[in-house]
Amino acid sequence: MERELALEIVRVTEAAALASAQWMGRGLKNEADQAATSAMRAMFDSVNMKGTVVIGEGELDEAPMLYIGEKLGIGNGPDVDIAVDPLEGTSIVAKGHPNAMAVVAVADRGTLLHAPDMYMEKIAVGPEAAGLVRLDDPIEKTIDIVAKMTNKRVNDVTVIIQERERHQELIERIRAKGARVKLFGDGDVGAAIATALPHTGVDLFIGTGGAPEGVISAAALKCLGGDMQARLVPYTDEEFERCKKMGLEDPRQILYLDDLVRGDDAIFAATGVSSGELLEGVRFLGGDVAQTDSIVMRAKTKTVRYIKAHHHLEHKPHLVME
Ligand code: VTB
Numbered sequence: 471m472e473r474e475l476a477l478e479i480v481r482v483t484e485a486a487a488l489a490s491a492q493w494m495g496r497g498l499k500n501e502a503d504q505a506a507t508s509a510m511r512a513m514f515d516s517v518n519m520k521g522t523v524v525i526g527e528g529e530l531d532e533a534p535m536l537y538i539g540e541k542l543g544i545g546n547g548p549d550v551d552i553a554v555d556p557l558e559g560t561s562i563v564a565k566g567h568p569n570a571m572a573v574v575a576v577a578d579r580g581t582l583l584h585a586p587d588m589y590m591e592k593i594a595v596g597p598e599a600a601g602l603v604r605l606d607d608p609i610e611k612t613i614d615i616v617a618k619m620t621n622k623r624v625n626d627v628t629v630i631i632q633e634r635e636r637h638q639e640l641i642e643r644i645r646a647k648g649a650r651v652k653l654f655g656d657g658d659v660g661a662a663i664a665t666a667l668p669h670t671g672v673d674l675f676i677g678t679g680g681a682p683e684g685v686i687s688a689a690a691l692k693c694l695g696g697d698m699q700a701r702l703v704p705y706t707d708e709e710f711e712r713c714k715k716m717g718l719e720d721p722r723q724i725l726y727l728d729d730l731v732r733g734d735d736a737i738f739a740a741t742g743v744s745s746g747e748l749l750e751g752v753r754f755l756g757g758d759v760a761q762t763d764s765i766v767m768r769a770k771t772k773t774v775r776y777i778k779a780h781h782h783l784e785h786k787p788h789l790v791m792e
Contacts, residue, residue, distance in 0.1 A: 471548045471578060471735050473768065478517045479574050479739040480766040480777055485789060486510040486556045486572035487741035487762055488781060491752030492791040494744055495566030502563040506556035506572055506743075509789055511535045511542075514552075519543035521576070524584050525553035525682045538584075549579040553686050559657035562744060569657040569746030575689035577736040583685050583729060586712045589703040590681035592658070595674055596620075596666040600697035605724060609640060609676065610647045616674050617649075624648045629674045630661045630747075637677050649674075657746070662687035664747045666696030672747065678703060688730035690738040693767035694774065700725045731769075739766040758783045 489509035493502035507527055514521065521542035527533035530540075536554050552574065557563060559570035575582065593605045593612070599619040603612050617624045629644050631637050633653040644651050652672060654661055658679040664672035684700050691698050704710045704721050713721030741764040742749030750763035760781045767774040783790050 471550065475519060475576060476737045476766050476768050479576055479737055480764050482510055482513045483572040483574055483739045483741040483764060484762045484779060485513040487743045487752050488760055488789045490557050490563055491743050494563050497564050499560040499564035503557045503560045507535050510554060510556045514542040517543045518547040520545055520547060520549045521552045523554065524551045524582050525685055550576050551579055551582040552576055553582055555683060555686055557743065558659050562656050567655055568744050569654060569660050570743035571660055571740045571749060572743060573659055573686055573740040575686045575736060575738045577689060577731055578733055581732040584716050585681035585685045588681050588709050589678050590684040591678050591701045591703060592684050592698060593676045594662040594665050594687060594691055594698040595696060597695035600695060605699040605701060609643050613647050613649050620673055627673045628652055628671055629676060630654060630664060630672045631677045632658055632679060659683050659687045660746055660748050663690045666691055666694035667748065670747050685730050688727055689736040692727060692731050692736050692769040693738050693772065695772060698727050700730060734770055736769040739764060
């Protein structure tokens with residue numbers, strides 16, 4: 471992959487964030503998602519690449535834009551797989567809550583797992599504990615490993631986990647062990663990545679969330695030298711069939727970081743929509759100027775860039791809400 475692609479991709483997430491941030495707090499999650507999706511789709515059209523969406527807004531019959539299999543880009547340049555979540559946290563934006571982002575992961579063609587829209591069990595850590603934690607270990611053992619590798623007392627280890635009924639037992643066990651629990655409402659991509667960014671103070675991510683979000687998180691963790699393990703959670707016969715069609719002989723097999731994102735190159739970009747763990751949200755500064763805060767990184771070189779941009783919306787009328 472050409473390295474210029476990284477900076478092109480961040481323009482894509484900026485556009486999606488700018489368009490959807492205008493829907494923040496209006497109680498309209500579909501409209502917010504739609505705004506992000508069309509802005510992202512339009513910006514992808516100017517990128518020099520031969521892209522194929524492998525994780526997107528749904529199958530062709532469910533999603534008019536950024537559907538699985540859609541070709542994106544000018545058609546020259548690298549042949550890549552694209553995973554998008556134009557608005558990670560549609561309800562977050564609708565409610566005006568923190569942690570919504572526009573995210574894209576790009577990798578060489580054929581290297582991203584085509585995760586279907588179902589649940590996935592996940593565990594993620596930063597570089598210190600990479601290679602040492604296992605999805606199937608008891609949580610108490612995992613916390614001990616993370617404490618040792620991060621050189622923290624168990625009492626200072628922070629585990630981030632989505633506030634859901636399905637995680638209740640896990641939350642109780644983490645608290646009983648003495649570690650700190652940081653609950654979040656929605657948006658587990660940001661939560662997983664937080665483990666690999668020291669300024670967040672988050673050490674371990676665990677829980678069950680969306681499978682597509684899992685692959686996108688894995689691309690980011692590969693760029694940051696972190697680690698992740700996952701396992702799909704098919705419930706129905708149809709879901710089991712889908713896993714088999716993806717080439718997974720055992721749909722319940724453990725998926726390692728290299729199964730989620732094969733090869734050693736990937737680009738990940740995210741722009742904050744509402745402020746959160748990782749990024750500031752879009753700020754409308756008055757006078758038609760909006761500020762975005764983004765992160766863009768590449769697995770091959772491990773470069774991590776934070777990009778603050780000022781956008782003059784009078785020059786971007788297509789991103790302004792009518
Ligand atoms: C998960 C998580 C996402 O929605 O899919 C979650 O991966 C849905 O969980 O980041 P529930 O079905 O329990 O609501 C997000 O949090 C946001 O899309």
